[in-house]
Amino acid sequence: MNNKRDSILNRLTMLDFMAVDLHLYLNTHPNDKEVIEKYNEIIKEAEEVRYEYEKNFAPLCSFRSASSEHHFNWINNPWPWSRKFNYYIEGEE
Amino acid sequence: MWVYEKKLEFPVKIKKTNPALAKCILTQYGGPDGELAASLRYLSQRFTTVTPEAKATLNDIGTEELAHLEMIGSIVMQLSEDADMQEIKNQGFDSYYVDHGLGIYPASASGVPFTAAYLQSKGDPITDLYEDMAAEQKARSTYEYLLNLTDDPDVAEPLKFLREREIVHFQRFGEALRTVQDYLDSERCFVIPKPNFMNNDKNCGCKKCK
Ligand SMILES: [Fe+2]
Numbered sequence: 001m002n003n004k005r006d007s008i009l010n011r012l013t014m015l016d017f018m019a020v021d022l023h024l025y026l027n028t029h030p031n032d033k034e035v036i037e038k039y040n041e042i043i044k045e046a047e048e049v050r051y052e053y054e055k056n057f058a059p060l061c062s063f064r065s066a067s068s069e070h071h072f073n074w075i076n077n078p079w080p081w082s083r084k085f086n087y088y089i090e091g092e093e
Numbered sequence: 094m095w096v097y098e099k100k101l102e103f104p105v106k107i108k109k110t111n112p113a114l115a116k117c118i119l120t121q122y123g124g125p126d127g128e129l130a131a132s133l134r135y136l137s138q139r140f141t142t143v144t145p146e147a148k149a150t151l152n153d154i155g156t157e158e159l160a161h162l163e164m165i166g167s168i169v170m171q172l173s174e175d176a177d178m179q180e181i182k183n184q185g186f187d188s189y190y191v192d193h194g195l196g197i198y199p200a201s202a203s204g205v206p207f208t209a210a211y212l213q214s215k216g217d218p219i220t221d222l223y224e225d226m227a228a229e230q231k232a233r234s235t236y237e238y239l240l241n242l243t244d245d246p247d248v249a250e251p252l253k254f255l256r257e258r259e260i261v262h263f264q265r266f267g268e269a270l271r272t273v274q275d276y277l278d279s280e281r282c283f284v285i286p287k288p289n290f291m292n293n294d295k296n297c298g299c300k301k302c303k
Contacts, residue, residue: 009100012100013101013102016102024157027146027265028265059099060098060099061096061097062097080101081170083107083171087104
């Protein structure tokens with residue numbers, strides 16, 4: 001990762017993805033205590049990383065995140081569909 | 094309701110313009126086995142499914158498909174946004190261009206506009222979940238065909254991610270189907286309302302009727 005923003009966003013993307021995937025698993029295995037524990041750990045860490053990203057860069061959620069002194073952090077570029085928003089994943093394959 | 098988060102489920106950052114590939118990948122936006130059809134299918138079916146597992150599975154996979162729709166739109170946009178007239182003409186993007194310019198429109202690779210006829214919501218939880226499992230397999234095949242057409246790793250990585258999600262979704266729908274089958278079995282009764290002409294005998298003999 002070339003900068004702090006990209007590496008925080010990468011960390012958050014990874015954690016959120018693990019949470020999405022474990023959450024789907026738990027829907028059909030609601031009594032798997034080991035996975036519930038793992039899921040809760042990930043949610044907790046993601047919350048911290050989410051807070052760090054929002055504090056340093058921009059709000060993530062349309063109506064869950066506090067806005068900074070300038071609401072422009074929300075309305076301004078980059079949006080997720082642009083190249084500029086995204087980053088290259090390192091160490092693939 | 095839904096919460097939007099200003100990030101992608103998996104990053105999309107494509108350097109090389111390729112309108113021909115964009116036109117093919119668009120099929121996962123608004124084509125017969127695309128993400129829009131998937132999302133609408135599951136989010137519609139969830140209203141009338143029966144087990145807690147199946148409700149949650151349809152709700153949450155239907156939601157994840159919207160994140161996939163956003164990824165596909167991002168891929169198509171990044172592949173086409175810098176195309177010049179020459180590339181648009183030479184790469185067969187011209188037929189799309191006259192209808193939509195460089196806009197992202199839900200259509201199949203062959204240009205057929207999105208239609209709700211791509212999906213079903215049958216009001217029968219078993220029928221619906223079988224359709225969902227088939228839909229995930231069809232989407233997986235489509236991603237494999239797209240990967241056969243792709244030699245750009247910037248495009249292949251997100252497509253591989255999406256292909257893997259289809260496999261996981263297939264698995265979860267299979268598990269949800271099992272809960273529905275067990276539930277219907279244990280009641281020893283058709284909890285799915287029968288058509289009127291079959292309903293002469295109101296008491297089917299199950300626990301609920303007694
Ligand atoms: Fe899927």
